[in-house]
Structure formats: structure tokens, C-alpha cells
Amino acid sequence: MTNPAELRLEDKQQAFAELREIKTTLANKGWFPATSGNLSIRVGDFAPDQFTFAISASGKDKSVHTPSDFLLVNEEGKPTEVTWLKPSAETLIHKEIYRLTGCGAILHVHTVFNNIVSELFWERKSIPVDGVELIKAFNIWDEEAHIEIPILPNYADIPRIAELVEGAIVPKVPGIMLRKHGIYAWGANCFEAKRNLEAFEFLFEYVYRMELLKK
Ligand SMILES: CSC[C@@H](O)[C@@H](O)C(=O)COP(=O)(O)O
């Protein structure tokens, strides 16, 4: 097991470089408005009770780069090195997703489409999607597959949200919506997390437009 103190400098630098690249790509899509959103990547070995991840510092403008954009935290969401940086306010949600899924990267964005559909389907507590080809991005290959993307309440108290994550995760669906807030999408690595995030956002726009057409 990799003790945080034993993480190689190259591993940390590579994680920060990957986060920086994906941050640029998502910022260029307009998916980090007004400093919203956060992103993380796991570094080193994983056990549910011991792991390390690199995460965006809180309150940063994700459309620009600075030397203080990311920091390393442990499985409790606490910095592993002495730093003046504050980890994302939503670090506890990331750490819970890592603990439960063992995934390698997590991306969180606020978009108008994800906010609207989370409100449209709030009473159902999940967003239904039927038979859309992009469901296959989640490695779900059934013809006319049906998925439900879970929605959690957007409590101001993040630990209250974090404790609901375990009961909300749907096997095979690598994402959770917070009501009128944003999506958390994850994957085995940055490539998969980005692919899954893009698929969710496509599906949210599809669902939104279909709902309008039905009216
Ligand atoms: C500025 S609105 C967005 C925040 O409240 C929060 O939801 C968010 O996604 C970013 O928080 P952060 O602490 O920068 O990671």
C-alpha cells in the first residue's frame, strides 16, 4: 500500500498535469462557470480505507492555470502535505465515491441542462433515459437499455450529502446528480471519466429537449 509520504514526485506531477489538461478541455466547453465544478484523480495504490487523490483547490477560476490549482488529500479528504490551499468544498463527496467504487478519476460540473433535468425529475429521485445510443458509453450494451441516473438533495452541509452517496450509487451508472447543482461523473481513469461525463451531458440535453417536445 502506498503511504502518502511515499508517493513519488513524478506521480504527483503526472496527476496534476492530467487534471490541468482535463480542466482546460472542460473549461473550453463552458462547464466550469463562475468558479463552479471540481475534479480529482486518484494517485498510488487503493484500499477502501487508505488512498490518496489529487483534487482542485477550492474557489479557483478553472478557466485559468496557476501553480496552486491542485493539492493531494488522503481518504479522509485531508491534505497530505503542509499547504495553505483549501481542498474543494466538495472533497467529502469525492472521497466517498472513491471509497465505494475504487474509481480512478471524478469530474463535477454545473450545467444548465443538468440543473434543469434534476429539478424536472426531483420527485422521482432519478432521471430516466430510454434506449439512447450514448448509454453504451457506460459499457451498457443492451438494446433499448433503460437507465436511471440518481438525484440527491443539495444540502448546504456537504457531509450530509456524502453520507447519502452509498445508498444512491446505481451499479453500472457512473454518476450522481445533486438537485439543481451538478453531476459527479467518474471512471477508471481520466479518459473514462471524461467519456462518461460527456455522455451524461448529452443524455441530459436529450431528456430536456424530449420533455419540451412532449409538451
Ligand atoms: C461558485 S458555485 C459552486 C460551488 O458552490 C461548488 O458547488 C463547486 O462546484 C465548486 O466548489 P469548490 O470548493 O471550488 O470545489
Ligand SMILES: [Zn+2]
Ligand atoms: Zn458543485
